[in-house]
Amino acid sequence: MEKYIIHGGHPLEGEVTISGAKNAAVAIVPAALMVDGPCIIENVPNIVDVMLQFEILEKMGVNIEQLDATTFRTENTGVNLESEETFEHMTKLRASYYFIGAELGRYGRARVAMPGGCNFGGIRPVDQHVKGFEKLNSFVRVESEGFISAIAPEGLVGNHIYFDVVTVGATMNVMLAAVFAKGQTVMENVAKEPHIVDLANFLNQMGADIKGAGTDKIIVNGVERLHGGTYSIIPDQIEAGTYMAAVAACGGDVLIKNVIPKHLECISSKLEDMGVKIDMYDDSVRVRRTGPLRHTNLKTLPYPGFPTDMQPQMAAVMCLADGSSHVTEGVWANRFRYTEEMIKMGAHINVFKETAVIDGVPDLNGTDVVAHDLRAGAAMVIAGLAAHGTTTVSQIGYVERGYEDLVGKLRGIGGEIERVED
Ligand SMILES: CC(=O)N[C@H]1[C@@H](OP(=O)(O)OP(=O)(O)OC[C@H]2O[C@@H](n3ccc(=O)[nH]c3=O)[C@H](O)[C@@H]2O)O[C@H](CO)[C@@H](O)[C@@H]1O
Ligand SMILES: C=C(OP(=O)(O)O)C(=O)O
Numbered sequence: 001m002e003k004y005i006i007h008g009g010h011p012l013e014g015e016v017t018i019s020g021a022k023n024a025a026v027a028i029v030p031a032a033l034m035v036d037g038p039c040i041i042e043n044v045p046n047i048v049d050v051m052l053q054f055e056i057l058e059k060m061g062v063n064i065e066q067l068d069a070t071t072f073r074t075e076n077t078g079v080n081l082e083s084e085e086t087f088e089h090m091t092k093l094r095a096s097y098y099f100i101g102a103e104l105g106r107y108g109r110a111r112v113a114m115p116g117g118c119n120f121g122g123i124r125p126v127d128q129h130v131k132g133f134e135k136l137n138s139f140v141r142v143e144s145e146g147f148i149s150a151i152a153p154e155g156l157v158g159n160h161i162y163f164d165v166v167t168v169g170a171t172m173n174v175m176l177a178a179v180f181a182k183g184q185t186v187m188e189n190v191a192k193e194p195h196i197v198d199l200a201n202f203l204n205q206m207g208a209d210i211k212g213a214g215t216d217k218i219i220v221n222g223v224e225r226l227h228g229g230t231y232s233i234i235p236d237q238i239e240a241g242t243y244m245a246a247v248a249a250c251g252g253d254v255l256i257k258n259v260i261p262k263h264l265e266c267i268s269s270k271l272e273d274m275g276v277k278i279d280m281y282d283d284s285v286r287v288r289r290t291g292p293l294r295h296t297n298l299k300t301l302p303y304p305g306f307p308t309d310m311q312p313q314m315a316a317v318m319c320l321a322d323g324s325s326h327v328t329e330g331v332w333a334n335r336f337r338y339t340e341e342m343i344k345m346g347a348h349i350n351v352f353k354e355t356a357v358i359d360g361v362p363d364l365n366g367t368d369v370v371a372h373d374l375r376a377g378a379a380m381v382i383a384g385l386a387a388h389g390t391t392t393v394s395q396i397g398y399v400e401r402g403y404e405d406l407v408g409k410l411r412g413i414g415g416e417i418e419r420v421e422d
Contacts, residue, residue, distance in 0.1 A: 004393040004407065006384035007416040008366055011252030014413040018240045018258045019045035019404040020070065020233035023309075024195035026095030027172045028202045028233060029053035030102040032074040033062055034179065035206050037228030039074045040067070044233060048401045049093045056096065059085040075228075079107075087113040091146070093401065094118070097129060097169060101176030104138060104150045111149040114142075118373035118398070120332040128167045132174030135159040136181050156181035158222055163189045166302045171218070172199050178220040179208045185220040192216060193303040194237055194263050202231045237263040238309045239403060240285070242378050244268070245313040246410070247287040248276045249320055249386040254413050257284040266306045270298055270314060274321055295323035295360060300330045312338045312379035319347040320386060321360040328355045338376035341369040345383055345391070366391035374402045381406065385415050394422075 020043035030053060032039045044050060046069070054072065058064045060079040066072055081103055090096035090113035103110035115126075126148065130140045136159055138152035158181045163170060171190040176199075178185035190196070192214050200213030206229050209221040240259045247254045248271050261268075261280040268278040268285070273296040277288040295318065300308040308331040318325035319342055329335050336356050339349045344367050348359040366389030371377025377399035384391030393399075396419070399406060407419045 001394060001422045002396050003420055003422060004381060004384070004396055005418050005420055006366070006381065006391045006393065008385050008387040008389065008391060010250065010414055010416060012247050012250050012254050012385070012413040012415060013252045015255045015257060016243050016409050016413050018235045018243070018256060019043070021045070021195055021198065021236040022047055022049060022238070022402045023095070023168070023193070024198040024233050025050045026053055026093070027098045027176070027195065027199045028231070029057060030098040031176055031199065031202060033057060033060065033076050033079060034102050034106045034176070035074070035076065035226045035228055037075065039206065039228050040071065040230040041074065042071045042230065042232035043235070044070050044072050045236065045404045046070070047404050049095060052089050052093055053095065056086045056089045056099065059083050059089070081107060081110065091116045094124070094169070097126065098173055098176060100129065100133070100148060100150055101173035104133060104152060105156065105177040105180045108153070108155060109151045111147055114146045114148060120335045120373070126169075128163050128165060128170035129173045132161050132163070132170055132187070133177060135161045136174070136177055136185065158183035158185040158220070160186045161188070163187070166191050168193050168196065171196055175200065175203070175210065175218060175220060179203055179210070179223065179226070181220070181222045183222055185222070187218040187220070188216065190216055190218050191302055194234055194260070198234045205229050205231050235259050238307060238375070240264055241267040241307070241310045242313050242382070242403070244271060244285070244287045245310070245317050246382045246385055246415070248274065248289050248293065248317045249382050251289045252414070253286070253288045255284055255286050259283060259285055261285055266304060267310055270296060270306065274317065293317065293321035293360070295321045295325040297326040299328040302331065305330070308332055308335060309375050311335060312375045313382055315339070315356060315358060316342065316379040316382040316386070318358045319349070319360060319364060319383065323360055325358045325360065326355055327358065330354070337372040338379050341372070341376070341380055342383055344369055345387055347383070363388055365389055368392045368394070371395045371398045374398045378403065381410070381417070385410070385417065
């Protein structure tokens with residue numbers, strides 16, 4: 001098995017460039033099957049989840065060509081929706097659920113293997129996806145053999161959908177299907193994350209008629225077809241935030257390039273509370289930390305609140321702050337498994353239901369730790385970079401689902417990290 005070995009305790013200095021956003025790319029790639037004609041997708045992150053989405057598309061029969069390191073061309077000249085080969089891939093990532101919306105929208109039927117993805121201590125429900133598809137005049141079945149199927153024998157018809165909870169996945173999935181639904185679909189109480197806006201912009205660029213993405217009401221006027229075009233994926237808010245947190249934990253001075261500063265405001269503001277200096281430019285952010293870290297509190301919430309996908313990385317910073325910090329998880333019932341690993345490194349953390357109380361310590365000490373999920377793994381890497389001595393992080397397959405060239409990028413700013421095969 002692969003591991004990261006990290007020799008910690010060094011400040012980070014230099015420049016790092018952020019890749020395209022995972023959670024936008026994993027929806028835009030399935031959406032490419034809805035497009036007639038060639039579709040060029042730029043700023044694609046080279047991460048496992050996105051490459052799996054391309055492989056699923058290819059196994060269905062979509063032509064895929066890589067034009068350069070970050071640009072892909074897709075063309076759907078006919079697909080096999082029943083390809084058994086796609087099912088195993090689908091179970092490996094969460095975002096495979098976007099194939100339901102894309103297939104149901106374009107072909108009036110879909111059958112996908114139950115999605116995988118990070119496990120936050122319980123089932124990740126899909127009831128709101130089901131509710132949305134049913135409202136659009138389709139029948140949905142969650143099959144006991146681990147498949148979800150949906151069919152719209154009389155075609156999808158627009159409707160008014162009020163989501164019971166704010167969900168990223170259901171918002172994007174139902175938006176995909178609604179693109180081709182007859183008439184108008186009004187979706188309320190929707191998620192507003194940057195990747196929702198990015199998916200809507202991609203679809204509109206290809207001829208869809210979607211308004212309101214980024215607010216809590218999205219209106220989709222159904223169209224007959226999508227045409228080819230070119231689209232560039234937004235930079236990854238969470239990857240950028242992860243490097244910001246790494247500089248905060250280790251100290252140093254790093255320019256983080258290819259970002260949308262607006263998407264980073266909630267993260268910057270927390271880091272500034274902790275004594276980190278942040279300078280925002282047009283498409284980059286400079287992060288500096290020379291003095292001690294101050295304690296703070298945070299609660300994760302849907303956008304524009306503090307992102308749950310940055311919660312473990314910020315906790316790694318708080319482990320080294322003066323005083324007691326509280327981290328409250330407002331999205332996932334249990335996203336604190338990483339705290340057991342941080343405690344092995346000398347962190348003082350107590351978890352009470354949805355809140356972790358972190359009493360800062362002057363130093364963490366390197367040891368063997370496990371990446372229990374994607375962002376937990378990122379947090380362990382940050383802790384390892386900041387700690388004295390050597391940290392070994394195992395189960396890094398999770399980390400590679402969502403970070404392009406983490407080792408290369410960290411080494412570029414002075415991190416002593418290597419990836420080894422056990
Ligand atoms: C591939 C992708 O983009 N993953 C992101 C997406 O996951 P994902 O789309 O799975 O997360 P959701 O936004 O749907 O989940 C948010 C909350 O809604 C609940 N819920 C969700 C769906 C549903 O049908 N019913 C329901 O009750 C969930 O249990 C959770 O408490 O958004 C999460 C919240 O920002 C992020 O942590 C994930 O990185
Ligand atoms: C939880 C995440 O991803 P997924 O929903 O794909 O498991 C994440 O990106 O932090």
